[in-house]
Amino acid sequence: MKLTILGKYGPFPAPGGACSGYLLECGQRRLLLDLGSGTLSRLLQIVPKLQIDAILLSHLHSDHMGDLLILRYALQQYNARGRNVPMPLTVIAPDTPEEEYRLLTGSGVYDITVAQDNLRARIGDISITLHRMTHPVPTYAFDIEHGGRRMFYTGDTGWREDLPALCAGADLLLADACFSEAERAGGGIAPHLTASEAGRIAKEGGVKRLLCTHLWGGGCDEAQLRAEACAQFPDSAVAAEMQSYLI
Numbered sequence: 001m002k003l004t005i006l007g008k009y010g011p012f013p014a015p016g017g018a019c020s021g022y023l024l025e026c027g028q029r030r031l032l033l034d035l036g037s038g039t040l041s042r043l044l045q046i047v048p049k050l051q052i053d054a055i056l057l058s059h060l061h062s063d064h065m066g067d068l069l070i071l072r073y074a075l076q077q078y079n080a081r082g083r084n085v086p087m088p089l090t091v092i093a094p095d096t097p098e099e100e101y102r103l104l105t106g107s108g109v110y111d112i113t114v115a116q117d118n119l120r121a122r123i124g125d126i127s128i129t130l131h132r133m134t135h136p137v138p139t140y141a142f143d144i145e146h147g148g149r150r151m152f153y154t155g156d157t158g159w160r161e162d163l164p165a166l167c168a169g170a171d172l173l174l175a176d177a178c179f180s181e182a183e184r185a186g187g188g189i190a191p192h193l194t195a196s197e198a199g200r201i202a203k204e205g206g207v208k209r210l211l212c213t214h215l216w217g218g219g220c221d222e223a224q225l226r227a228e229a230c231a232q233f234p235d236s237a238v239a240a241e242m243q244s245y246l247i
């Protein structure tokens with residue numbers, strides 16, 4: 001499997017950056033994990049014909065699904081102009097908040113399977129299992145297996161005791177690691193993991209590698225986040241936009 005970071009920021013992008021969105025290539029198949037603002041432009045640099053097999057949306061916050069609203073136009077326009085782009089496109093996503101969900105339905109562009117805790121899905125030879133996380137709206141982590149390799153994407157979530165067991169043994173953990181411990185101590189922040197908590201999950205879960213993502217777009221100290229993750233789990237890195245990672 002090959003994971004490419006299309007965007008790593010939330011809940012808004014850093015200057016020149018993009019919100020959460022990840023391309024996962026598994027053999028001949030391509031999945032998108034979230035598609036926040038700014039990620040479609042980057043996806044088109046890599047997959048200009050938009051040959052995507054499915055989109056997995058962790059939740060319906062705009063920093064994770066904003067570009068699906070623009071992707072609608074791309075799919076409709078390309079097909080109207082005779083380019084054979086796959087449509088409707090398979091999407092797995094929660095069906096709430098209702099007003100956000102309605103934006104994805106009705107156009108005939110997306111064929112949506114509603115996310116549920118422990119839902120198992122197959123896209124060709126890729127196995128996907130969903131797990132409900134802790135966030136202000138229904139949010140799911142994705143456990144993805146292909147060809148004997150496995151990655152686990154937390155989506156957005158606060159600390160959960162079950163996370164180490166859920167991701168145990170994964171080859172790559174892609175984790176929300178929004179805050180340093182100092183920022184957490186400052187209080188008043190939404191349910192997200194700190195880099196240290198992401199490292200603890202990686203350590204207790206015995207994963208092979210941790211990639212920290214969902215950095216604050218307003219400016220964050222990446223070296224500090226990496227140091228806090230590495231203090232728990234040495235094989236930690238902060239995701240780099242448009243970089244690919246072999247799993």
Ligand SMILES: [Zn+2]
Pocket residue numbers: 010011020061063064156214
């Ligand atoms: Zn987010």
Ligand SMILES: [Zn+2]
Pocket residue numbers: 059061135156
């Ligand atoms: Zn969120």
